[in-house]
Structure formats: C-alpha cells, structure tokens
Amino acid sequence: PKTGSTTPVLIVGAGPSGATAALLLGRLGTPSIVISRHSDTANTPRAHIFNQRAMEVLRDAGLESRCRAVASSSEHMMHTSWLHSLAGEEYGRLYAWGNRPARKGDYETASPCPMSDLPQSELEPILVDEAEKVGAEFRFSTEFITQTTLSDGVETKVRHRPSGDVYRIRSRFLIGADGARSAVLDSIGIGVDGKQLNTAFNVHIKADLSKYLEVRPGSLNWILNPDAPEWSAVGNFRMVRPWTEFVVSMHPAVKDGIQFEPTEKDIIDRLHQMIGNNDIPIKILSSFRWTINDQVAHSWQRDNVICIGDAVHRHPPINGLGSNTCISDAYNIAWKLAYVLKGQASRSILSTITVERKPVGDGIVRRANDGMEDHRTLWNIIGLSAEERRKTTSLMARPEGAALRSAFRQALEKTDDELNALGIQMNQIYRNSSMTLVEVDDYGEPDLKLVNVVKHQVISTYPGYHLPHVWLAQNSQSHRISILDVCGNGIFTLITGIGGSSWRAWVKEVEHARPGLVCHVISIGWRQDFMDAYGDWNKVRGVNEDGAVLVRPDHFISWRCKDLPQEGGTKLKTVFDSILPPA
Template sequence: MVETIVRVRATGHTYTIRSRYLIGADGARSSVLDSLDIPVDGKQLNTAFNVHIKADLSRYLEVRPGSMNWILNPDAPQWSAVGNFRMVRPWDEWVVSMHPASKNSAPFEPTEKDILDRLHQMIGDQGTTPIEILSSFRWTINDQVARSWQKGNVICIGDAVHRHPPINGLGSNTCISDAYNLSWKLAYVLKGLANRLILDSVTVERKPVGNNVVRRANDGMEAHRRIWATIGLTADERKKQTGIMAQADTEGRELRKQFQAALESTDAEFQALGIQMNQIYSDSPCVVIEKDDTDKPNMESLDFIKDQIVSTYPGFHLPHVWVAKDGQSHRKSVLDLCGHGAFTLVTSIGGEGRRNFATAVEGKRPGLTVNVVSIGWRQEYMDAYGDWEKTRGVEDDGAVLVRPDHFVAWRCKSIKSAGPDRLDQVFASILPTP
C-alpha cells in the first residue's frame, strides 16, 4: 500500500490517503517524484514569461494569418529579447511567450507596465491596441529526464519525468501518451487480469520516448537561439547586426545568408511527424516477436525526426488506414476498431479460425476481451483504398494483435505458423497472471 499525506493549503488541514497505487502526474516540479528520490538527469536552462491576453490583432493578420508569430525587435529589453504570439482564438485571444536571448539570464520580474509596454512594442502599434491581461506567469525552460518512471507502487508520468521547452508541441502529446500507456496496464492489474509486474514496462517503454522528446525539443530551442545569435543577443548587437543586414556589400550578403540558413534550420519544428509517431516498444516484455518475423523496419536511412515509420512490426504503433463496412458506409480508421480497453486481433480471408482462438483465450482468462476484426474482400470490413493490405505485414490468414493503447503486441505471418495454442502463449507472456 501507498500512504499519501495531503495538506489543504487554504486551511492547513492534513489527512492521509491509503491506496494500492499512486500516480504522480504533478508536473515539472513533481513532489511525488522528489519523494521517491529518483535522480533527474539534465538541468534547468533558463526562465521565460507567459502572458495570456485579449487583444484584437485581426488587422495585422489579415494578409498573413498564422497561429504562431515570432517577434524580434532590435531594441527589445533583455528579459524579453524574443517573443511569440500563440493564437488561442482567432484573432483576439493569445498566449504571448517572452524569452531572454541568452541562457542563464538573471530572473526578472516585470511589472504590469513592463508587460504592456513590451506587448505594444511587439505588436508595433505605438500603444493604440487595447490589451486585456488575463494572467501572467514565469516558467522554467528545462532539459531534464528522470532516470526511472517508477519505484514500487508509485509511478510518475508526464512533465514529472520529462521536462523540455514547448518546441514541436511535444509536451501535451507525450504526457497523454504516457497516460495512455499506463492506464490500460493499471486497469488490467486492478481487474486481476495481469500481474503487477506488467507495470514495470512503463519505464521500459516510455523512458526512451521521453529521452527523444526532451532532446528534440531542446535541439529545436537551440535552432531558435541560432536565429537570435545571428541578429544579436543584446540590444546594441541587434542594432548593429540589423544595420549590417541592410548593407549592399559582402558583409551584408553573408549575414543575410547566415540569417536565412538559421531560419531554415527550424524546419524540423514544423515537419516532424516522426518524433511524434516513432515510439517503438519492441524491447518491451509486453510485446512478443516471432523468431521468423525478420521484417523489422530498417531505420538507418530514416530521418527519425521527420519521417514516420509505418509498420505492424510488434512494438510499433498500429498504422492508420481507412476501412468501411461497405461501399455505402462512412469510412473509419482501423484505429477506431481497436482499443476501448480491449485487445484486438486483426485478420483477413482465411483467418476465420482466429475467432475460435480468441474465444479460447477469453475462456481461460475470465474478464479478458479479445475482439476480432476481419478486413478484406467480403470480410467484416472492406479495405477502402487497399492500404491495409500494403501495410499489414502478414498474409491474408495471418493476424496482428493490437494492445488497448493501439500498439502492436504480436503478429504472425500465417495461420500455418501459429496454431490455436500460440495465441494463449502470447497472452501468457504479455499478461502474466496474478
């Protein structure tokens, strides 16, 4: 059991909660992780300032609309040398991030006047645009990853274990993926469908993802700093550099080239489906790989940041393809046929016997649900554009077993290579019984 002492800040009252498990999803200042004495590798790099505002900026975005706009003013103050407007609602609600140009800058606590003056400077409106400040707060730019996600019956997820700048928008996506990974496993343990050892796979599966995300987000931040460095890290440098950029000489041309190259180096921030989707669990105990399944995707020539790996190899995320009940039905993603707290066995023509295999497994494990879906010619679902046949990685009578979190747990090339007992053996490996 885990004992958690809770203090109500408003009253000072404390009480104790006893639970089988505790999930620490309490952010980058996680007191839960701290209480576990799990080391966090990396460091805090800097601080930044966010302001949530209402301001009608439609006239500035009429010609060039965008959900994010970076602003670099030559005469900007050091505490907010660079900033961006992130749209909340078009075009009158924004979150404005203000960054110092250099690392390890001394913290600065701006007054409301400082904030308003800086906002008007960023807008370039000479103070004419009405601005309502809804909230403001300081936050820390981190480059940190916990060495483990868990200790005993306490498991931490989200920003508690991976802390990074918001470049690429990886924060919420990764936190939700952590929760998606943990939730089905914890549910299966609490329902008595699996031994608690299954929870040890959370660190095995998610820490590599956290490592990659933190690295990518900080690399992206460095790409932005290269832009800032080209223009100048202080007001005096920026005035000098922007003047040089306007010169019709060799020095001006070279600096303009450097600036353009720095801008283009941020391309990975906006063309980065790979870092979002290439989460691979092939080394996990919750995945089974057949000895004859040697078709693991070759990633040596892959741009891991930009290019998504589309594969049903065990440990990979199930690819999205369109299917439909028939030619008159609305199409749906194969992803929507899976999940919902259950395992799903996807097969095709000749794989009808898989239903009996799944039923047999369910019979041995009361409470376990193994849905069976058949995709193909005159099957339960039609392969709307032929994409499932191209990506499934197995023969018609083969099968792909999908976990509740949409990751492939196992696949077999053909029914000939995996008889009725094999599915039971796979589940015994993935879900060790209590």
Template sequence: MPDNGEFDTDVLIVGTGPTGATAALVLATMGVRTHMVSLWNWLAHTPRAHITNQRTNEVFRDLGLSDEIAREASPWEVMGDTLFTTSLAGQELVRMRTWGTGDARKGDYVKASPCGMVDIIQPKLEPILLKNAAQRGACFTFNTEYLSHTQDENGVTVFLRERVNGREYQMRAKYLVGADGARSLIADQIGLPIEGQMARAGTAYITFNADLTRFVAHRPSILNWIVTPDAAFGEIGMGLLRAVKPWTQWIAGWGFDMSKGEPDLSEPFVRQQIATMIGDPTVDIEILNSSIWYVNQAYATQYSKGRVFCGGDAVHRHPPSSGLGMNTCVQDGYNLAWKLAYVLKGYAGEGLLDSYSDERAPIGKQIVLRANQSRLDYAPLNDCFRVKGTPNPVAAGIARFRDPGPDGVAARDAVRTALELKDTEFNAQGVEMNQRYASGAVITDPNVGEEEFDKDSTLFVQPTTRPGAKIPHAWLVGRDGLKKSTLDVTGHGKFTVLTGLSGEAWARAAEAMPLPFLRTVVIGSPDAQDLYCDWQRVREIDEGGVLLVRPDGHIAWRVHSPVEDAHTAGELLRKALAAILNNPTVEELALPASADVFEPPLSDTPPPQFA
C-alpha cells in the same frame, strides 16, 4: 485482486493536469475506482500547453472526445505559418510553413492518421478530461494537499491535508499515481533518479488581451517571432507573440538574464515591450497576468517504485519548444492506465506494470533532449539577423538582410538553411508518431532485424506493424459504406486479434477463447473491408498472418503467415497473451460459453464507454 473493504479507492492520483486526468479518464472508462486530488481550487488557469499533435488526438479519438476537443480548439488551418518579423505590424523577414500545413508536408500528415493537429489551451483541455472522467465514475477533491505516503505489499496509504480547514486525513489505495508536476514531491519521496539540469534559462510570459486581427487574419499564425533592435529578448534573441484566442488574446514572451536576478515585470516596462512587439502604440492592451518560468533539461530514468508511479512533468521537464510537453503527458497517462486496469481486474500479473517505465522513460528522455535542441537551433537563424561587432547588431543584421549586395545574398541563402533546421521543431511528425516500445509487454519479431528508417525519422512517419510500434492508420469501409480507420476497430480498452480473410484459423482460435478483454477483427469481412487496399500496403505480413494489438494501439505480437489449424493458432495466441500480460493462467479468464463475445465498435465515432 479482490477488494476486501480495506481500500478507499483502487487508484489515487495526485494532480489533475493532462497526465492525471487522462489516467483517471481511462481508468474510469474501464470501470476502475479512481480518486483524484489537487492542491488547487480548480484546473489550469493560464494558457500553458496548447499544441496538440496527431498522436494525442488519436488518444482522444479512442476515448470518445474528438468532437468536444474540436469545439474548443483552434483548428489545424488556423495554426498556419510561423512568422519572423520586426514587429507584428512591421517588416516581415521570413515566413515558415509549420505544423504540417505546408504544401510539401500536408499529405504526409493526412496519410499518417485519421486525426489532424489542433491548438487547444490547457484551461480548455483539462475541464474536458475531468468532466468526462467524472461522468464515467472518477471522484475528485480540490484544495487537497498531498503530504506523504507509505506503501506495503498490498497497497499504499496516502496522507492528505484539506487546505480549507487544515484537517489531515489518510486514504488507502491499491496504487498511487504522482502526476504532481515539475516539482513533484512524490517523485522526490520515492527517489526517482533524475538526470539533467534545472533552470538553464529564464523566460517572462505576459498574457494580455488585444484585438490584433488586422495584423494577422490574412496570414494565420499561432506563433509570431519578433526580431527587433528596440527590445531585449535574452538568450534566444527573439520575442514571441503567441495567439491564445485568435486573434484577441495573446502571450508575449521574452528571455531574461538569470545572472541579474528577476526580470522587470513592472507594468510600464511590460507595456512598452508589448507595444514594441506589436509595432503599433495605439493598440489597446489589457494585461491579464505576468509570470516567469525556467528552461529545464531533466528526465527520470525510472518512473516507478513499488506501487507508486509518476508521469508527466514529474518525470520529464523541458521548454515548450517543439510542442511536445502536454502531448507526452497525455500519452504517459494513457500508457499507464490500461495496465493498472488490467492488473486490478485480474487480467494481468503485476509484472505488466514494469513495462510502463521501460516504454515511457526512453520517450521522456527523447522529448527532453529534442525540446532543448530545438531551442538551441534558433542560433543559426539569429545569426542571419545580426552583425556581430557593430553598435547595434540587430539593426545592422536587418539592414544586411535587405541589402542587394553579396552580404545580403549570403544572409538570405543562410536563412533558408536555418529554416530547414527548424523543420525538426515545427514539422517533426516523426518525433511525434514514430514511438517504438521495447518491454515485457511486447514480443520481438524474430524474423526481422533492427528497424531502418527510409527517411529522416525526426521528420517523417514510418508506418510499420513491427511489435512495439503503433498500428498504422489505413482506411477501411464498413457494411454501411462509411470509412473507418484501423485505429477505430482496435483499442477501446481491449486487445485485438487482427487478421485477414485467409487467417480463418486465427479468428476461430480467438473466438474459441472468449476473454473479456479480447476482440477479433477480420479485415476483408463486411464490417472491415480493405476497399482502398490501404491495409494491404502497410500490413507487412501475409493476409493470413496475425497482429495482436494492445489497448493503447501498440502492436504486442505478430506472426507473418497463416497457420494450419485453429488449435495451433490458439496455442500460439495463448502463449503470447500469457507472456505479454505476465499471466500464465490467462485461459482461466475466459467467459462462460453462453456469454456474448464483444464486438468492436464499427461506427465512425467510437463510443466513450469500453468497460
């Protein structure tokens, strides 16, 4: 799509949160002109999202951000257990192993990915994304209000206002991305269909400073649930002390009855609530800010209209239960951006962009339903600590829980079952990693039926090379003897033809059509040795078969067996690329015969630039 000078930028992104900043980072890394605008003076200033799962860390690894993320995040081991206690200083009722840190699950997490989990708050994450996007060429403007847009067959005209002086102006872009949050004006203006319910319940959040090291350092925990008869906690029935900066900055959270209007956030009440939750009135507390938020259960069934695309909270709105929000936002931006880049560079037809909604809308619905179900799943746990019909149900429940009699035995037996149910929130590796895409950018394997999961797909990862799935992680060894993941030799903005030593015809065919976005990886070659036989265990195809892996790491196409010659392989490969990219003239994109063929990065730390 040539630039005739009519456009101020290729892609204009409204919103600098995880979705917008990730999309800008990918686009800038791929050499696409990108401009971000934000209504606000700076980035997130409250520690909203924080749990960062393995799949999102894989995205950051692909973008070369792993080291920066690790420096700013609380490490995996600090996330630790989740506590249920009468107060932080008081009687502990039960403790749960969470975020894959327990003995029973840690191996599953280590086996599934080269990346672990971390806890990084949004005010630390967003500057990393924005800084890197800017360093790679993205532009951004703060204090800028999005007003409206019009679109035509060639582009989008976006109307903006400078908040500092009120000046209104317009920018012309080829595409518009609405990453403008849960009250998205863009999603509303293009009429995206939203299903579900907003404001199902209300929660108060108080950010405060207090050194609580002596209560938690011996049992590291990001989340501490408080069950006490001395405070009112609304619908969930428990209060939350969440570590923001272990162990000196915290959020205290509790529900409130929306039918009675706004909650009491006066300083005396808030201080009393926090002191009760800590369990030690002598602790010095510095209140930083108070806010309320509402539990939503709403999702869009379509993410775009014409040249306008929405992502993040604009299209999926839900509580923080299960820690899926920020992760899904990042992955929205990652999915959309490479497709925009390929269309803008002329590699793909505009039909490729239809796959964004087809792939991400089902994921958005899934996480909205999962997060709300996780909230409901606290009910059985609450019942273990309550005796209904008594003057003080919580006090009676706590006493019963410690009773050696038959009622106490029954309550303690019930709590084990209730905690196992909460695994679907706190150890739900399958929800986070088992995403399967079905769209025009994926060619279904005709040799297999519908996928069946060997274990609970909510809890456990099932690695597979089925088209639509993410390429499984397996450790390879380079010629330098260092380990690298299959994720490291794929991605980085390019399609990958991945085969084995006996798949020579596939490799020769790919190398004979040196497309600017195509690389070849031969597992078993000196640069990608399968010394552990890890890849052999998960590849699900013959060594001489082939996988075509997309820039986002998802498998677009596979053939189980070798083919006779490079000509046959080339015909099959060209046909697959043309279908996936919605570009029947894909062969015309080949580089001149004298041009260098791109070699994939083979070091442990992928380079940040893959333009």
C-alpha cells in the same frame, strides 16, 4: 474536506497527465481519487499545440469532437514567423505543424485526427468533467504530503489546504502526475538527469491583432526586437484565440545579475513595441512565470508508485511535445493498471512502463533542447543587439549580403525539425518490452537508420510499433472508418483477413482459458467485417491475408504472425501468456 478513504488508484495531479489517467481508468471501470494542490484546473493557457497522437487517445476515449469544438484548427496554425515587430519588418516564415504543402499528405496519412491548437486551460476542464462522469473523484485544494509503501499498496498522507486537515488515503496504486516539481517522484527517491534552464515570463492578453495575423495565420509569431535594453530581444506572440487573445513571452533582461522587474506600464509599453503600433488597445489578463527545464527521471516507477508527465520529463516548449506526451503516458499506464486491478494480468506487466516510456521521454527532451539550439543559431545570425541588428538587416538587403542571407535562410529551414516533425510526434516505438513478442522468423523490422525519425513517421506493424492508421469501410453504404476506431477501447484486437477465420476459434479458446480477457477479432478484406476500400491495409499489414496482427488496448502491436499457423490455439495461448502473463 473529505477525510480518510480507500481507492484502487490515487492520482496526485489534475493536469493533462493526471486527469487523462483518471478518465481512461474510469472508462475501464476502475475508479480513482485525484487530488490537486490547486483550487481548480489550469488558470493560464500553457501548452497548446495538440498533436495527432494525443488526439487519437482522446478520440479513443470519445472526446475528440468536444475538444475540437474549443480548439483552433490546423489552418490557424499555418505559419511560424520571425519579425522585428508584428507591424514591422518580417525576416521570414515557415509553414508549420503539417501545413507545409509538400508534407500535408504525410500528416493526413498518419492519423484520422488533424493537428489543432487547444489551450490547456480549455482541455483540462473537459478531461475533469468526462473523468467525473466515469467515476473519478476530484479533490482540489488537497496536497500530497508523503506516502508509505504497504504490503498490498500505498498509504498517502494528504492535507486539505483551506482547513489544514491532514488525513490518509489508502490505494493499491499511486500515480504521481504532479508536474515538474514532483513531490511524489522525490518520495520514491528517484533522481532526475539534466538541469533547470531558465524562467519564462508570460503575459496573457486580449488585443485585436487581426490585421497583422489574418494575412499570415500562425500559432507562434517570434519577435526579434532588440530596441528595449530592459527586455531580452526575443519574444513571442502565441495565439490563444485567433486573433484577439494571446500569451506573449517577453523576458525581462538580466543586467549585472539583477533581473528587471517590470511594472504594468513597462509591460504595455513593451507589448506596443513588439506589436509596432502604440494605438492597439491591450487588456492584460494575467502575467506568470514558468520554469523551463531539461530533465528526465531515471525511472517512471518504484513498487506501487508510478510517475508520468512533467513529473518525469521536462523540457522547453519547442516542438510542442509537453502535454501531448503526458496524454500518451497516461494511455500507456491506464489499461495496464486496470488489467492488473481486475486480475486479468500479473502485476509484472507494470515493469514495462519505464521500459516503454523512458525512451520516449528521453527522445522528446533531447529534441526540444536541440530545437532551442536551432533557435539560438537563428537569433545570433540576425543579431541580438540593436547595433548588430542594424548592420545585419542593412547587409541582408544589399548584394554583398548573399552569404548572410543564405546562412539566415539555412538556419530558418533548420527549424523545420520543430515545425514539421511528424516523426517525433508519432514514432513512439516500444523496444525490449515484455509486452511485445517478435517471431524468430520475422525479419521485417524497419531500419531506423534509413529514416529521419524526427521528421518522418515509420509505418509498420512490427511488434512494438503503433498500429498504422488506414481508412476502411464497413460496406458500400457506410462512411469510411479508421482502423484505430475498430481497435483500442480498452481491449485487445486481433486483425486477420480472408482465410484467417480459424483465428476466431483460437481467440475463443484463449478467452475461455483466461476468464475476463476480451480479444476482439476483425477480418479485413473482400466480404469480410471491413472492406480494405482503399487497399491501404494490404500495403501496411506486413503479414499475409490469413496471418494476424495482435493490437494492444493502447493501439500498439504486441505480436504478429505471418500466416495461419499449425496448432494456432496453443500458439495464441502461449503468446498471450508471454505478453500478458496471468495474475
């Protein structure tokens, strides 16, 4: 076991939140120690729907192609279906995860990264490996016991589980990325609102189900099968590898307060029933339980301790927002911590973490729970007992079943809020943050009341919004390049255009006044650094050609200026002092 150490940042947890934070900090030259009570990364596939916003973070960290190589593509995620069994009657299906033909363009417009299906057990080793390459040190089988706040940081007591040795690690900051039962969050006395929901029973299997799924590819295949009273009627075949590896949710029923305890034979029998074919060979790799919660923490932080991921937001897997939001949390905090540790900003910037991320956490937890309700409505219409089901399905097929058919289809369509919810994935809007600054004459804030913000992305360069993706080109011989790829990467970027060349000198003045601060300037337009080849930047930039859009290292807009101002150097310095107060 390793003993006593000091590090700028100690991270508790090597899951999607903790490992991403270690990776991003390392890329900014800030080393960290990561402890995890488990002996290795996730041993079951867990979260898998990988959304565009999360992939943009990994793209910025240079990992997109490595992740894509082990992910299933958007085409494999084409549908979500509802059936009696995989071989039996189908009740209906929806196009899913951006595959609805009428929505495909929205997803393609939103991001350079397509949706994908990336099991957590494939993602975590990549994050750990890449984080180690940039200086993070992982200590598995090491448990957080308690922490004490010091005047200049935190002292954390940890236990090396195999040997039982207890030792201390001193750090300037402690990140609690320790999942839904966060001991770190408890240690800083922050409460959570909400409740525990239920326990999922998942079985990880290998079985060749190609003949049922190739015709109707999809990550999620709901089985509404009430034929076995020991099991709840609702289950799901979730693709891990098309079409030979799955995680199957199958809930043992509770009768008179006692939950049925299945044997391996019971599980296989039920799986065959859910498949609808007893001859399919099945290999059980593991079975595991998972507690589903509906909870959000009151705050993400206290003093030098910051919590992210499931430590602060916990919800059902509907909409697939869990690990994606963990990655966005890490993106939000990593650069802020690195700037503070390098003396490039006052530690007051850290107070923006809760201000910016809690509304995102509140929003995803609400949506995932609303989505659960939509599913319940659907299940209740089709009927959860064998008797009810016989009646509804027979009525559905007769002329007098028109009202039932219509109610069912309407309930099915409502789950589109889960399956084509581009908005909830992309619209992380940072309001009231001291790291965004709105000019008094900027009346351009989008009216969110006019938009279904769950389903549709709001595209704007208004401060607090995410930089919209548009394709640019360097010259007539270059491949197209996303504007996201020329921003981010740990530094600020000021985007201007024709007539805005004075911004370069003004940025230099700021950099001179603030040693260590780097702000990249790019000009987009005719004979500039980048061609607005498709004219899309012109449509979304929200300022005039000689104006400026200031983008934070995490791709969020911190300020914009309509035209070239008078006294631009002084103006820009005031802006930086406001959004990034000096140490």
